Amino acid sequence: MNLIYKGKTKDVYSLEQNQVLLKFKDDVTGENGVFDPxxxxxxxxxxxxxxxxxxMTQFFFERLAEQxxxxxxxxxxxxxxxxxxxxxxxxxxxxxxxxxYRAVGSFLRRYAAYCQEGDALDAFVEVTIKDDERGDPTISDDALELLNILSKADYQELKSLTKKICGIIKTELAKKDLELYDIKLEFGRDKATGDLLLIDEISGGNMRVYKNGSYIAPLDLEKDFLGA
Incomplete structure (x- = not known):
């Protein structure tokens, strides 16, 4: 295996037949010692x-495959x-x-003049560009098309698919009395076929989940959800 990329939470290695291996780390994103997906x-x-x-990732990817x-x-x-x-x-x-699904995190920081923490958002979808230097700015469908990143048709497909995927995840979590507040997904195209794919991971590290109004930390979430 050849190392392709050392990421913040995973390292990526090349394999044969258009496949790669993701090696998960114990590092998580956050600031000043506080976790923040x-x-x-x-x-x-x-x-x-x-x-x-x-x-968590294996569980959810297998559930999505069933769908x-x-x-x-x-x-x-x-x-x-x-x-x-x-x-x-x-x-x-x-x-x-x-x-x-609820106003927390960066959404609340940006729009606190217009909403309260925990306000319902009805599966609001927004896109950010991965750019650490510029703080991962949000970007509109118009700008995505203008910059030749994503066509408006592809954006609508991505938005619809995101709502469907997150609805499945939210339903699974609700079975354990856990409420999904927000979640971050990533997409790409299969290098071999060009098909749209959900990529990266689906874990406590990229979502905020609450139980009875209290935030559940990633490791506690996995134990609570999977019964580990």
Whole structure:
């Protein structure tokens, strides 16, 4: 295996047949030692965070496959804390798609003059461009098309698919009395076929989940949700 990229929370290695291996780390995003799924820097290291994230990711990718939703997931190895996935081409230099059910995090910081913490947002979808230097700015469908990152038709497909995927995740969490407040997804195109794929991970590290009004930290979420 050849190392392609050292990420904040995962390292990426090349494999044969248009596949790559993701090695999960115990690093999580945040600021000043406080976890924040929307942050673009590593904030802290939590022992077991990598394996916890992989367990959640495997569960959700398998559930999505049952619903006929295309993802990059191929297989997972919990002992090695790694996942084999289809190689995907990002949109531009990478996009993040956030689905928000309640006003928290950066949404609340931006629009606090117009909403209260926890206000319902009805699966509001917004897109940010991956750009650590500029703080991952939000971007509109008009700007995505203007900059030749994503056509408006592709944007609508991405938005519709995001709502469908997040609805499935939200329903699964609700079975354990857990409420999804927001979640960050990533998409790309299958390098071999060009098909739109859900990529990256689906774990406590990229979502905010509450129980009875109280925030559940990523490792606690995995234990609560999967009964580990």
């Amino acid at each position: 929307g942050a673009n820097t590593v904030g802290l290291t939590i022992d077991g965070a990598g394996k916890s994230g992989l367990k 006929g939703i295309a993802t990059h997931f191929v297989s997972a190895n919990l002992d090695e804390v790694s996942m084999v996935v289809k190689e995907a081409t990002p949109f531009g230099k990478g996009l993040e798609v956030i689905c928000r």
